[in-house]
Amino acid sequence: MRLDRFLSETTPLTRSLAKRVLKNGEVTLNGEPIKQSATQVDTQNDEVKLNGETLALVGLRYLMMHKPLEVECTARRGLYPRVIDLIDLPKVERLQPVGRLDVDTTGLLLLTDDGQWSHRVTSPRHRCAKVYIAELAEPMEGSAAEWAINQVEEGLLLDGEETPTQPAVLRFITPQQAELTITEGRYHQVKRMFAALGNHVNALHRRSIGDVVLPDDLAPGEWRELTPEEIASF
Ligand code: URA
Numbered sequence: 001m002r003l004d005r006f007l008s009e010t011t012p013l014t015r016s017l018a019k020r021v022l023k024n025g026e027v028t029l030n031g032e033p034i035k036q037s038a039t040q041v042d043t044q045n046d047e048v049k050l051n052g053e054t055l056a057l058v059g060l061r062y063l064m065m066h067k068p069l070e071v072e073c074t075a076r077r078g079l080y081p082r083v084i085d086l087i088d089l090p091k092v093e094r095l096q097p098v099g100r101l102d103v104d105t106t107g108l109l110l111l112t113d114d115g116q117w118s119h120r121v122t123s124p125r126h127r128c129a130k131v132y133i134a135e136l137a138e139p140m141e142g143s144a145a146e147w148a149i150n151q152v153e154e155g156l157l158l159d160g161e162e163t164p165t166q167p168a169v170l171r172f173i174t175p176q177q178a179e180l181t182i183t184e185g186r187y188h189q190v191k192r193m194f195a196a197l198g199n200h201v202n203a204l205h206r207r208s209i210g211d212v213v214l215p216d217d218l219a220p221g222e223w224r225e226l227t228p229e230e231i232a233s234f
């Protein structure tokens with residue numbers, strides 16, 4: 001890897017600022033001052049220092065967050081804070097949410113800079129189960145609840161779409177609180193599924209993705225790294 005790229009990957013410096021610190025003589029390669037941006041770095045064996053501090057590449061990262069309300073999963077700054085604003089890590093803007101949650105949805109959010117892994121989790125081909133808890137505007141019980149469970153199992157036609165949803169599992173915890181397990185990730189899918197059932201979601205929370213369950217001790221806004229087992233479970 002070129003030295004200027006190595007500097008921009010391992011520090012907040014842009015490529016042009018990296019070139020400038022090189023010219024200023026602030027960088028050493030294996031103890032020798034070095035000024036040429038095009039110098040190749042062996043990232044496994046060479047030691048690069050900026051003003052005496054050793055630089056290291058960040059590897060691929062895998063996190064889970066308890067997404068709070070009124071925080072957005074977008075990369076651009078907007079009306080609300082972004083999920084990455086809650087994470088104090090270098091190069092945090094490289095982390096991408098693995099399947100977004102709406103600004104008014106809480107719960108389990110995975111983030112990574114590993115595009116292939118993210119694809120494995122989100123691709124409909126892999127049928128990864130996502131479990132949501134929905135607070136409903138209208139209570140559903142008795143035959144209405146049974147009808148809804150069957151409709152969800154058969155697949156629902158969402159407003160403006162031509163293909164029904166994949167078979168999903170609906171379970172009523174109470175008449176106004178339901179657990180919905182889906183294996184797709186269509187736009188606003190859970191809210192639109194309940195709309196197709198003539199109801200409305202007042203509050204939505206994601207409890208799990210595949211075998212990864214939001215731990216009880218992870219408070220809204222908190223995050224932690226995934227364990228190797230959790231990463232390998234997809
Ligand atoms: N379905 C929704 O409608 N919203 C979410 O945030 C996630 C799934």
